[in-house]
Amino acid sequence: MIQGRNWDENGNDTWTYNWGSPRFSSKKAYGALVGNTAASPLFRWLWASSNLGQHKFFFWLLLRDRLNTRNLLRRKNMHLDSYHCVLCNLNYEETCFHLFFECTFSRDCWSTIPINWNLNVSALDMIIQARENFGNANLREIVITACWIIWTTRNGVIFDNGQININIWKRSFKEELGLVCTKAKPNRQTSLSLWRDSYS
Numbered sequence: 001m002i003q004g005r006n007w008d009e010n011g012n013d014t015w016t017y018n019w020g021s022p023r024f025s026s027k028k029a030y031g032a033l034v035g036n037t038a039a040s041p042l043f044r045w046l047w048a049s050s051n052l053g054q055h056k057f058f059f060w061l062l063l064r065d066r067l068n069t070r071n072l073l074r075r076k077n078m079h080l081d082s083y084h085c086v087l088c089n090l091n092y093e094e095t096c097f098h099l100f101f102e103c104t105f106s107r108d109c110w111s112t113i114p115i116n117w118n119l120n121v122s123a124l125d126m127i128i129q130a131r132e133n134f135g136n137a138n139l140r141e142i143v144i145t146a147c148w149i150i151w152t153t154r155n156g157v158i159f160d161n162g163q164i165n166i167n168i169w170k171r172s173f174k175e176e177l178g179l180v181c182t183k184a185k186p187n188r189q190t191s192l193s194l195w196r197d198s199y200s
Helices: 026-034 041-047 053-063 070-075 096-102 104-112 123-134 139-160 166-183 186-198
Strands: none
Touching (some): 041 123, 041 139, 104 166, 139 186
């Protein structure tokens, strides 16, 4: 590369970057180092929601399969007495997918909303189909909040001897969705509050 250059001994040295500009840009440097990989539309869908910051970060970890489920702890070589799901006790390993979509308790939670997940397609297609079938613009806030309450219920069972009770879950879900309503923009707040009030 250097051999093919014409050198001017009297000229000044200058910096030139791969993107053809003498000006440095951290965005362009990052793109040159990492490349331009397209992110899943689910991430844009997530960050545009009206949920609380902790909900969004939690759901981002869920989408990246980085929640500290028992499966992830096993993959990190952490020893536990059991790697099975604590919400259904059917001796299934607690993966993110099982915990939030396959577990009998989770399916009972989703049926109260009601959302019926097609477990035979990709996560993106699951969301798209649910959005078409659900018929409410607030699906993302509802889904993210429901997943959050499933997670906190699971943590309550493991760490605080909590109960696995669908009525407690519904009450917690409705309370948490009330917090999401207070954060939502006015154009979304009304419809989300109406949906929350109709939920029983």
